[in-house]
Each structure stands twice: as C-alpha cells, then as structure tokens.
Amino acid sequence: MSNSPPYDLATLASLLKAELVGDPTAKIYALATLQSAGTGDLSFYHNPRYFKDLLNTKASALILSQEMAESYPGNKLISDNPYISYARASHLFMLEPPLEKGVAKSAKIHSSAKLGANVSIGENVLIAANVIIADDVSIASNTIIEAGSEIGEASRIDANVHIAHATKIGKRAHIYVGVVIGSDGFGFAQEGGEYLKIAQLGRVVIGDDVEIGANTCIDRGALDDTVIGNGVKIDNQVQIAHNVVVGKDTVICGCSAIAGSVKIGKNCVIAGAVGIINHVEITDNVTVTAMSLVNQSIREAGSYSSGTGLSSTAEWKKNIVRFRQLDKLAKRLQKTKNGIE
Amino acid sequence: MSNSPPYDLATLASLLKAELVGDPTAKIYALATLQSAGTGDLSFYHNPRYFKDLLNTKASALILSQEMAESYPGNKLISDNPYISYARASHLFMLEPPLEKGVAKSAKIHSSAKLGANVSIGENVLIAANVIIADDVSIASNTIIEAGSEIGEASRIDANVHIAHATKIGKRAHIYVGVVIGSDGFGFAQEGGEYLKIAQLGRVVIGDDVEIGANTCIDRGALDDTVIGNGVKIDNQVQIAHNVVVGKDTVICGCSAIAGSVKIGKNCVIAGAVGIINHVEITDNVTVTAMSLVNQSIREAGSYSSGTGLSSTAEWKKNIVRFRQLDKLAKRLQKTKNGIE
C-alpha cells in the first residue's frame, strides 16, 4: 500500500480509519474544498457555514460525520471528527518534493560536529564546531547552525535559517524559512545619555513538536534562557524577546510581538499582531484576541481584548476626540447624577 | 540618445514629453528635492506644502504645472502631472549597478529547469526541478526557487528570496530581498490539547506587475491557492496568510498582517500595520487607515479606522479606565435622560 496518490477509496478508508459508504474502487487523486472539488477529488464537511457547498459539491467522495451522512448521497468516509480526518488525509496528498538524503557537497560541516543517521543536509549549509544533529534531521540550503547547538530527532530546518551558538531544539520541530534563533536580546544599560550593550549570555531552548513560522525571531536570554515549551506553534514574523517563557501547546499567531521576560502559560492562544509588554505573566488557558495590547499580567483563564473595533474614518475621527475627553465626560456625568449641575 | 546622466534639458523634455521653457543646453546630472537641489540638479514641484522651497530652490531646472509656471523664473519642464513626470524622470537617473547577464558559475540549476533568453542568475542561486524561468528574468544571489515554480517574463527576484514549490509568479514582478513565498499556512486541527498539522496543499499564485517588499511572507493555500492579483503593491514585512485573495491594484503598506482566507477587493489601500482577522471580506475601493484592526467584513467602499488616537500617557491612563466603564457610563446617561436618576 503505497502512500501516494491516487488512492482507491477503500485504501483511504483504511488509512483514515473511517467507515466507507459507497464505491470502494473510486479513484481519488487529490483533496479539495467542497466548492472547488471535481471528479477524482476527496473533500470534507465540518463547518455549517459551508452547508450550501455540501449540497452542490462535485467531489468524488466526502469525509463527514455520521450525523450528516444522510444529507449526502455520494461516496463517503464517515468519521467521528471530519476535520481531524481531513488533517490526516492532507498528509497523504502532499506533493512537496522529498528532500534528498545525504550531505550536499557544498555544505561545510566542522570536523567536531556529529551527524546522526539518515540526515539530509542541503547546499551551502554551514555547521560549526560541536554541533549535534540527531537522526532523521533535515536541514535545507543556506541554513547556518553555530557552534554547540543541538537539533533533536526528525526535526526539519528549512532554508535560510540562522541558529546561533548553544541553541537547543527538540524532536520533530519544524523551523521555517528565514527564522532567526538565538540572536542577542535587546538589552542595554543607560549611562548618561548613552547605551552600554549587555552581552547576552543565555540560550534559546526549544521543546519537542514545535513549529516556528517564516521570518520569526527568537532572541537568546540575557542570563537565563529563552524557553519554548513542547508542542508550541508559532506563526510567521513573530518576535520573541529575551527570557520569554512559553508554556506547552500554546499557539502564537502571525506578527505578534512578545517583549522581554514575558511568561505565557500552557494552552494559550495569542492571536495575530498581539503585543505583550515586558515582565507580564499570563496564566494557562488564556486567549488574547487579534491586535490586543497586553499591558498587565493576566491571572485568570479566559479571553481578553483591547482596541476599539472598526468604524468609518469619519465617525472615528469624532469619537477619538471624545476618547481624549473621556475622563472629563465621566466626571461631568458623575456631577449630573449628584445634582451639582 | 543614451539613457544615462548627464542629460541636457532638451533631451529630458523629449524623454518626459514635457514643454521646455528655458535653456535647452542646461546639463542635468541628478534629481533632487527642491530643498537639497543645487547646480546641475532637476527638481519638481507638486505639493503646496513645499511652496516656500519652490521660491528658494537652487535647482538648475524644475518640473512643474502650467499653472505654477509663472511663479518660477528659471528653466522649467511644464507637465500636466508633475508628480508622474518626476516618477518617469526618476528612472532616468537610477544609479543602481546593472545585473550581469548570464548564469553565475556557483548557481545550481536542475537539468529539468527551463531558462528563457537574456536571464541573469546570481551567485549561489538554487533552481530545482521543473522550474520555468521566462525571458529577461533576473534572480539575484542566494535565492532559492523550488520545484515546479514559474517566473514570468521580465520579473526581477532579489537576493535571499525563497520561492517554495509550485509557486506561479507573473510578468514584470519585483520581489525584494528576504521575501518568503509559499511557506506553509498556519493550519492545525486540535485533538485533545494537542495540534495536528494540516499539510498545506495549495499554491501561491501572483499576477503581473506585482511588487512584494523585503522580508514579506506569503503563505501557500491549504487546499485552494493564495492569490495576489495583477498590479498589487505590497510593502516590507507584510504577512499574508493561507488562502488570502488580494484584488487588482490594491496596495498593502508595511507590517500589515492579513489572516487566513481574507478576501480584499480591487483598488484598496491597506495602510501600515493594519490587522485583518480571518475570513473577513473587504469590498473594492476601501481604505483602511494605519494600525486599524479589521474585525468584521467591509461591504461598502470608503475609509475605515480603529484605535483611539494619541494622548499624553498621563491623560491616556485616566481615559482607558473610563473606556473600561464605557458601557456602564452610557447606561447611566440613558437613565439620566429618562429621569430615573
């Protein structure tokens, strides 16, 4: 049973542990959304917002729940959780070209570095002294790994990544293109009007099963380490400053900026473009909605927000004038209430 | 008539299709602002904010409108649209060193890749299997183009760019340094407390005449493609998530973050550092002002904003306390009006 398309539907049912209703010999070439699917495509239904698309899809088969099975007359794979089944199926239809195993001739690997079995090292990769690369790791072209860093089993480091000295990355990590790990924290001591740089002596320590999106930066600690817990998922262009600690299975969406010494708990969701000021602590199970500023610690689980919501610019201009008067307005209202005016 | 400085003024008038009033033999070596221009410089006047500079400029010649011609006694090039004429002139004074034609020896190009005529391929460029590079394309040093991608005629890809597999880029694109195109969208299915990665099977498809600024990221689609329309201009450090669709001639300024499946119409202007949450739809001819959060779809053309405007931090601290009480204050006001208090 080869794991590459096309699959017949019976094979997919078996791979996805789903119940097949329909033609077991139907050939499936690709995954597609309900709306864009055609003959030879597998699709899935899990979100009521797409119910109309379910009725009109031209897919050759669908993944859906037992509950919805009657709404769809065609070939189907019945799953307790169609979205999870879709996630599993997605890996069966991956067309990304596989990395070549072995070490490219143009790569430069220091004699003291240790490479595990079955590694893939791309063109122009630079691996410095005392680096340890575990088994089944892939490192794509132009990536630089500085002295003393360690990359755990089956991790994948994409192209143009820079991993500074003494960084530790766990197993099954995926570090995307252009990521910068272990650059200096932004630390200065002010003397007179000038700034004296503080050498950044800590490391970055990253757990297992972590994803770090393209062009994200994670700075090394000043003295203690910057720590990213197991299972943390970080999107593109996130900035994580020195000595930040991120708890297990927390998600940080694109363009968020986390200042120095912030501690974020487990199972949090930091939405996109959020800012968190330095030394803030956020407990477990906190959601911060998009583009909020966290300017104080969050001690209770729950969802938090800031900002004003969107208006037409014309109305907004009137309202921001009033925002600047808000304390005065509130005091005037207080006086009115008290019968002073 | 060589297109490199110095020009005499008659030549410039001809190249810019402007009416010359003054000395046709005046030698012009460079373009400059009214304020910094000296002998040998051409300048331009289009914005009343610089009227004082117009009176004091030491430029050897000016581009200006017929209407303003009388205000300036020196050499002039009269244009219907001085700013457009300046834009055209700017290309005549470009001093950027031209790229060498041909393929650098250190570039590695897969035998199945197709290179058009008159291409320029820089040092250490990596071009994978089945890539198609059209005529007159330039690809600067260290850039990586993965398998099956296509780059259209006369496009320019700067250094350190990463273009993932199966990306399609149109004609006359300019992709700046450090851009990451086609990295995985940030998609996971949650199972228990953990996240299961969804393989990202879509592509990035980019139209003609598109600019993409330095260190910007555009993720590939989950199933359908991420699509950037013709004529779209994107500034530096913008994040465009999976399955975003951007309409023709829309402009997106620096550091904006566009979440998954957002649809932006034609001729929009998304100012700097704007956030747009996922699945939002924005119609044509919409402007979103700087640093606004778009947390709902925009169905009517016009300008939209969020945020509070700037105050002194001392006043701001008082007002944000009142913002948190705003609903209560409004209800109290309602009661006052109704004579309850």
Next chain:
Amino acid sequence: MSNSPPYDLATLASLLKAELVGDPTAKIYALATLQSAGTGDLSFYHNPRYFKDLLNTKASALILSQEMAESYPGNKLISDNPYISYARASHLFMLEPPLEKGVAKSAKIHSSAKLGANVSIGENVLIAANVIIADDVSIASNTIIEAGSEIGEASRIDANVHIAHATKIGKRAHIYVGVVIGSDGFGFAQEGGEYLKIAQLGRVVIGDDVEIGANTCIDRGALDDTVIGNGVKIDNQVQIAHNVVVGKDTVICGCSAIAGSVKIGKNCVIAGAVGIINHVEITDNVTVTAMSLVNQSIREAGSYSSGTGLSSTAEWKKNIVRFRQLDKLAKRLQKTKNGIE
C-alpha cells in the same frame, strides 16, 4: 590578566573598578541571576523587585551598591551603579565563539573593493565593486554587500544581511542576522487606477555605534537619504521607510513600523509595535508606549500613548459598541447639562 573565565574575585574587582569586600581568591566561572546562581557564579542586585532573591541567592559573589552592602553578608563587589557594572561584567563572560580572521575561500570579493586590516569575511560572502571595508570589520557568512557601500571601523555585520548599493555604515555598528538595508522605498505615482514606480535614488546613511536587530528593514531614500543617527539602537523586525531620520541615541523596540519621511528626535524611546504615520515629526526626549499609533506630530517632550488597555473580551465587546457611539453620547450629555432634555 586573561579576559576569559574563570576569574578570581580580585581580578573582577579590578576589571570592573569595584570595591571588593570578601574573599579575593573566590573563583568566578559565570554570571547568573540571583535566583539561578550557584557556587562559582557572580550575580548582581539593582531592582527592589528582586529583594527576596537577594536574601536567598546561592551566588559566590554579588555586585551591589554601597547602600545595600549591609544587607548581604557574602562576597561582594561594591559599585556606584550595579547595573552598569553588570553590563560591563557581561562582556567578560561572553562565550560566543570568536570569528575567524581572514577571508573565507568561498567569499567573492570584487577586485575594486578595499578591505582594511584584521577583517573577518565569512563563507559565501559577496562584496561588490567599490565597496570599502574598514579595519577590524567582521562580515559573517552569506552576507551580501552591494556596489559602492562603506562599512566603518570595527563594525560587525552578522550572517544573511543584505546591504544594497551606496549604503554608508559608521564605526562599531552591529547589524544582526537577516537585516535588509537599502531596499527600495515604497513609492508610486498613481496614474488612473495604476501605480507607476518611483525609482529610489537616495541612500541609507547610518552613524557610529548603531545596533540594528534581526530581520529589520531600513529602506533607501527616494531622493534624499534615510538617516540613522549615532548611537541609535533598533530592535528586531522594525520597519523604517524611505527618508526617515532618527536622531542620536534614540531607541526603537521590536516590530515598530515607521512610515515614510518621519523625523524622530534625539534620546527618544519608541516602544515595541508602535506605528508612526508618514511625515510625522517627533521632538527630542519623547517616549511612545507600546503599540501606540502616532498619527500626529509630537512637539513637546514627554510620554505619549494610544489604545484602550486590556479587558475581558466580554466587557470589551460591550464597550466597543459604546465607543462607536461616543460622540453622540457626549453630545447628549452636553444637552443634559444645558437643560435641553
């Protein structure tokens, strides 16, 4: 007296010009925070928030002020400014592997480029025509320096940096990984619905003692230059647009976005994720707090802010409805006051 650990305490006292009280022969191997320090570690006390840690630290010696000396019975280095002394000490314990001197074989340096004495040029570095590299400069692997650029004495350019043509960088600069200097400003002239690119003819000019953090972008000027003053410190992922001028010793924290032609004075602090719209002028000695939008010029020194502060999402949703009604609410209050209602 070798400047590498371990040091005995007498040596450290001398190097830091601090007064030693305690065992001059105590061996110090590393710097650590009060909380994580153990035997062989030097720590420091300067912030009352850590007073409890001072009482419990296991450090072998502390840097602290004369005033606090009595609170701590162990070995101590007494300093007028313990934080400055810590900053100085940090450089004595730096474990970063030194760069190799000389020019890597894989570097390509144009015959017209000038290299000073004692330079370090890493793997795959590309240095174009007429570049001038002063003495004691280091340029790490994969960095590209385009034609006509100049790098001043003892500056350090990290890996994967891109410095476009005609850039000027002063002495003792530190440019971190992935920085893009001198990419085109985002300038277009609109003609009909389309955008005509304006060639960007200015340069980027950077003073002495400047730091520029990872993946930050600084665009070249349209006609005049983009100018970064002496002593300016810029964090990661900052975007600085064309023709921005930043004054001496100003600090710009991570992810801030500075639009075109902004002028920032001396000794300012722009906190993280701040947005500044184009053509704004900010005077000297201004602080802008995190994630504020500067949408008007700031003429007086002081601290400025925008935004609403954080609430629970449930309360926030009620309050943002009221924000949209704020002008109406204020007018109604006005009427109440005037006895109209």
